Amino acid sequence: MIDYIEHLCNIYIFNFYKNYIYFFSCVIILFLMTKTARYTGLLDFPNQRSSHSQPTPSGGGLALVAIVLVSNLGLIWACPEFFFGGLLIAAVGLLDDMRPLPVLPRLLAQFLAVGAAVILLPSQAPIKGIPIYLVKPILFLSGVWFINVYNFMDGIDGLAGGYANAAAVGFLFCLGGGAQMVEPWSLRIYSQLVYITMPFLIFNWNPAKIFMGDTGSTFMGFVFFCLGIRGLIYGNFIMYSFIIIMSFFWIDATLTIARRFMRDRRVFRAHKEHAFHKAAAIFGHWKVSCFIICVTLFWLNPMARVAMDHPGRAPWVTALALVPIVVIILAFKPGCPIDEPGCLLRFLIRHFKSSGCS
Numbered sequence: 001m002i003d004y005i006e007h008l009c010n011i012y013i014f015n016f017y018k019n020y021i022y023f024f025s026c027v028i029i030l031f032l033m034t035k036t037a038r039y040t041g042l043l044d045f046p047n048q049r050s051s052h053s054q055p056t057p058s059g060g061g062l063a064l065v066a067i068v069l070v071s072n073l074g075l076i077w078a079c080p081e082f083f084f085g086g087l088l089i090a091a092v093g094l095l096d097d098m099r100p101l102p103v104l105p106r107l108l109a110q111f112l113a114v115g116a117a118v119i120l121l122p123s124q125a126p127i128k129g130i131p132i133y134l135v136k137p138i139l140f141l142s143g144v145w146f147i148n149v150y151n152f153m154d155g156i157d158g159l160a161g162g163y164a165n166a167a168a169v170g171f172l173f174c175l176g177g178g179a180q181m182v183e184p185w186s187l188r189i190y191s192q193l194v195y196i197t198m199p200f201l202i203f204n205w206n207p208a209k210i211f212m213g214d215t216g217s218t219f220m221g222f223v224f225f226c227l228g229i230r231g232l233i234y235g236n237f238i239m240y241s242f243i244i245i246m247s248f249f250w251i252d253a254t255l256t257i258a259r260r261f262m263r264d265r266r267v268f269r270a271h272k273e274h275a276f277h278k279a280a281a282i283f284g285h286w287k288v289s290c291f292i293i294c295v296t297l298f299w300l301n302p303m304a305r306v307a308m309d310h311p312g313r314a315p316w317v318t319a320l321a322l323v324p325i326v327v328i329i330l331a332f333k334p335g336c337p338i339d340e341p342g343c344l345l346r347f348l349i350r351h352f353k354s355s356g357c358s
Contacts, residue, residue, distance in 0.1 A: 004302050004305070007169075007173050008169070011169055011172065011194055019191065019192070019194075019195040022071070022192050022195040023195045023196070023198060024199075025063075025067055025196075026063050026064070026067060026198075026199040026200060027202075029063035029066065030063050030199060030200060030203045030210055033057060033059065033062065033063065033210060034203070034209055034210050037058070037059075041098045042058050042059035042097055042098060042213070043055045043057060043058060044057070044097075044211050044213065056209075056210065057211070058097050058210070058211040058212075058213040059098070059210075059211075059213040059215045059216075060203065060204065060210035060213060060216060061090070061212040061214075061216010061217060061219055061220070062213075062216070063196070063200065064193075064197070064200060064216050064220070065086070065087075065090040065215060067192065067196050068086070068193070068196070068223070069083065069090075071192060072188070072189065072192075074185075075185060079183075079230075081116040081117045081226075082117065082226050084113075084116075085114070085116055085222060086113070088109050088112060089110065089113050089219050089222045090215055090216075090218070090219045092109040093106075093213065093214035093215040093217070093219060094213075094215045096213075096214045097213040106214075107144070110143075110147050111144060114140055114143035114144050114147070114222070114225070115140060117143065117222075117225075117229065118136050118139045118140045118143060119136065121136065121229055121233070139229055142225070143225045143229070146221050146224070146246075147218050147221035147225065148218075148221070148253075149221065149249055149253040149254070150217050150218065150220050150221030151214060151218050152253045152256075152257075153217075153249045153274070154211075154213075155272070155277055156276060156277070156280045156285045156288060156289060157205060157206035157207065157208040157285040158201060158204055158205045158208075158285060158286060158289035158293075159276060159285075159288070159289045159292065160212050160216070160217055160220065161197045161201045161204045161212060161216075162197070162201050162289050163248065163296060164193055164197045164220050165197040165198060165201060166293050166296040166297045167224065167245050167246060167296065168193035168194045168197070169297065169301065170296065170297075170300065170301030170304055170305075171190045171227070171241065172191060172194070173301055173302075174238075174241045174301075174308050175190070175238075175241075176190075182230075182231055182234060183230055183233070186227045186230055189223065190227070193223070200212070205286065205289075206284070206285035206286040206289070224242075224246065228242040237308045237314075240304065240308060240314045240315075240317070241304040241305075241307065241308055243318055243322075244300050244303055244304040244307060244317075244321045244322070245296065245300050245301060245304050247300060247321070247325050248292050248300070248325055248329075251322070251325055251326060252276060252334055255275075255329060255334045255335060256273055256275070256335040257335070258335065259334060259335025259336065260273065260335045263335070273337060274334055275328070275329040275330075275333075275334040276288055278332040278333075279291075295325075299321070300325075303317060303321035304321070307321070
C-alpha cells in the first residue's frame with residue numbers, strides 16, 4: 001500500500017510539471033467549447049435519461065480526443081488500428097452530439113473500429129492458452145459492448161471523467177513498474193489520460209459546465225478496451241486488472257441492461273435505471289461520483305495490482321475485489337424503475353427524506 005501512496009503522489013504532484021502541457025491544453029479547449037457551444041450546435045438538451053434541467057454544452061470529450069490523437073501521431077504507423085479506430089469512433093460520436101444518430105450507424109462504426117483492433121492483434125496474444133482464433137470473436141463482442149458500457153455510464157456529473165482518471169492511474173500502477181512488459185506508447189496514453197481528465201473533471205463537476213458527450217464516452221471506451229487487448233500480447237495479466245479496475249462500469253451497465261431485457265424493455269432507450277442514477281437521486285451527483293472514484297482509487301486499483309503480482313491467485317483476488325461492488329450495485333436494483341426500490345434503497349429514501357437531506 002505504501003508503494004501505491006507513493007505512486008499517487010508521483011502522479012498527482014511530482015510528475016505534474018512533466019505533463020502540464022496536456023492539462024492546460026485541455027483547459028483552453030474546454031473553455032473555448034463552453035463559450036462557442038451555442039454556435040457549434042454542441043448543446044445537450046434534457047431528455048428522459050438526463051440528470052440536468054438546462055441546456056448544457058456537450059461534446060467536451062472532443063478535447064480529450066484531440067489531445068490524445070494529436071500527441072500520438074506516430075501511431076498512424078505503429079498502431080493504425082488504434083489511431084484510425086479512435087478517430088472513427090470519435091467522429092461518429094461528435095455527429096451524434098450535434099444531431100442524434102440512429103443506432104445502426106453508431107454500431108457500424110464500433111464494429112469497424114473494434115474489428116480492426118481485434119483482427120490485427122498479434123497472434124501471440126493468448127488467454128489462458130486458448131487459441132487466438134477462438135479468443136478474437138469473444139474480444140470483438142466484448143469491445144463493442146464495453147464502448148457502449150462507457151457511454152451508458154456517462155450519466156451524472158463527474159462520473160465518466162473521474163472514472164477515466166482513476167482507471168488510468170490504476171493501469172499505470174499495475175503496468176508502469178517495469179515488472180510487466182507492455183508497449184511504451186500504451187503507458188504514455190494512460191499517463192496523458194490522467195492529466196487531460198483532471199481539467200475535464202473540473203469543468204464537468206456538479207454542476208457541470210460541459211458534458212463529455214458521445215464524442216468522449218465512446219472514445220474512452222474504445223481507448224481502454226484497445227489498450228487492454230494490446231496488453232494481452234505479453235500475457236494474461238492485463239485481463240484481471242481490466243476486469244477489476246473497470247468493474248463499477250461494466251457490472252452496473254450489464255446488470256441494468258440484462259434486467260431491462262428480461263422485462264421486455266427497449267435496451268437502447270434513454271432511461272435512469274442504472275444503480276448510479278438511483279444513488280445520485282438520493283445522495284446527489286458529486287457524492288456518488290466521489291464515492292465511485294475513491295473506491296476505484298483505494299480498493300479496485302490496489303486489488304488489481306495484487307492480482308497481477310500473484311497470477312496463481314488472480315481469479316480469487318478478482319472475485320474478492322468484485323464482491324463488494326456487486327453487492328453495492330444490487331442494493332439499488334439496477335434495471336428497475338426508481339419508484340420500485342429494493343429494501344436498502346427504500347430505507348435510504350425514507351431516511352434522507354425524514355432528515356431533510358437531498
